[in-house]
Amino acid sequence: MKKYGILLLLLSLFLGISGCASDRREELKEKLLQGEALIAMEKFEEAETFFEALLVDNPDNITIMEKRDFSRELKLSREKLQEASDLLEDEQYAEAFAVLKEISKNDEGGLESKENLLQDIQGAYLTKAESLAGENRYAEALAELEEYLTFAGEDEKIMAALEDIKERKIAYETPPPEPPPVPKIIVIDPGHQLKGNYAKEPVGPGSAILKTKVSSGTQGRVTRVPEYVLNLQISVKLRDRLQAEGYTVILTRESHDVNLSNKERAEMANGAKADLFLRIHANGNDDPSVSGIMTIYPSLENPFVAALSPESLRLSTLLHDEMVKVTGTKSGGIRAMDDLTGINWAQMPVSLVELGYMSNPEEDVLLSTPQYQDQLVEGLVRGIQRFFENLP
Numbered sequence: 001m002k003k004y005g006i007l008l009l010l011l012s013l014f015l016g017i018s019g020c021a022s023d024r025r026e027e028l029k030e031k032l033l034q035g036e037a038l039i040a041m042e043k044f045e046e047a048e049t050f051f052e053a054l055l056v057d058n059p060d061n062i063t064i065m066e067k068r069d070f071s072r073e074l075k076l077s078r079e080k081l082q083e084a085s086d087l088l089e090d091e092q093y094a095e096a097f098a099v100l101k102e103i104s105k106n107d108e109g110g111l112e113s114k115e116n117l118l119q120d121i122q123g124a125y126l127t128k129a130e131s132l133a134g135e136n137r138y139a140e141a142l143a144e145l146e147e148y149l150t151f152a153g154e155d156e157k158i159m160a161a162l163e164d165i166k167e168r169k170i171a172y173e174t175p176p177p178e179p180p181p182v183p184k185i186i187v188i189d190p191g192h193q194l195k196g197n198y199a200k201e202p203v204g205p206g207s208a209i210l211k212t213k214v215s216s217g218t219q220g221r222v223t224r225v226p227e228y229v230l231n232l233q234i235s236v237k238l239r240d241r242l243q244a245e246g247y248t249v250i251l252t253r254e255s256h257d258v259n260l261s262n263k264e265r266a267e268m269a270n271g272a273k274a275d276l277f278l279r280i281h282a283n284g285n286d287d288p289s290v291s292g293i294m295t296i297y298p299s300l301e302n303p304f305v306a307a308l309s310p311e312s313l314r315l316s317t318l319l320h321d322e323m324v325k326v327t328g329t330k331s332g333g334i335r336a337m338d339d340l341t342g343i344n345w346a347q348m349p350v351s352l353v354e355l356g357y358m359s360n361p362e363e364d365v366l367l368s369t370p371q372y373q374d375q376l377v378e379g380l381v382r383g384i385q386r387f388f389e390n391l392p
């Protein structure tokens with residue numbers, strides 16, 4: 001009986017101790033739940049203090065230590081988040097970016113906020129750059145984006161914006177293409193026509209002196225070719241060559257049976273706003289030995305177009321020189337004449353070209369050969385080219 005008594009005592013003791021230990025475990029479990037509730041509510045600082053206090057009674061409890069460390073880690077993480085947010089507010093973007101790197105990987109909510117702040121920083125740079133680019137301040141816009149890259153590293157969105165603004169910068173700085181040069185306008189007057197018109201017209205604007213409107217011209221001594229035919233042949237060839245060079249060319253006539261006075265021919269050039277007016281003629285002289293290429297311009301004493309004299313002389317000289325050079329024909333001179341209606345009514349540099357003497361047997365034949373005509377035309381084209389090249 002005594003034996004049983006002892007056994008009973010031992011059993012009751014055991015149950016008593018174990019009952020006591022079980023109570024303490026329950027109590028700790030309860031505490032842990034309280035601490036976890038603080039963490040769940042993101043009261044990390046309170047949680048840290050709570051677990052710290054819990055450790056005093058349970059100094060070697062690994063679970064409590066882990067919970068305390070976790071609370072501390074997230075407390076510090078949230079402090080960094082606040083710091084980054086403040087820096088961002090002060091537009092200290094690089095600093096904010098650096099601080100955000102310290103957000104804990106275990107801080108789920110913090111990581112989400114970090115992502116938002118990172119986007120705010122990127123957005124701030126994109127907005128600044130776009131605003132500058134909008135004011136055509138491209139270099140500054142690019143500098144902003146490059147600054148971002150220096151602290152944030154490669155970034156797809158920023159790189160794309162960088163490329164876009166670079167392209168806009170180039171487009172802005174590239175001068176618009178030069179408009180093509182406006183072609184020079186040349187009016188060519190093939191002298192004379194099938195039938196002369198012997199009515200009169202003023203020799204120049206406001207003049208009382210009257211002259212025949214237009215004659216039928218001279219005629220080849222040997223070939224019997226009328227001057228108006230030769231003049232048109234050369235004029236058409238000259239027009240085609242000049243058009244090939246890019247000039248705008250207008251002929252006062254393209255057939256022989258017309259009725260155009262010399263004044264009207266000059267007025268056609270005026271109406272066309274020609275840059276130069278070229279009168280194509282051939283010469284005649286009672287002395288058949290007289291020959292050579294001549295050009296005619298208005299003198300500085302001309303009562304109507306003295307202002308055109310210098311440029312007309314320059315034009316006449318160039319045409320004369322180039323024709324003489326290409327053909328090898330002798331010079332007939334560069335002459336000033338002030339009684340020519342077709343010159344006196346002109347409003348632009350003007351030259352009357354006497355291609356040669358149809359009264360001279362050799363020159364008459366030569367003037368009707370295609371090769372010689374081509375040479376004369378070549379000389380005229382070169383003279384005209386030089387005339388325009390020298391213009392400012």
Ligand SMILES: [Zn+2]
Nearest residue numbers: 191217281282
């Ligand atoms: Zn003539």
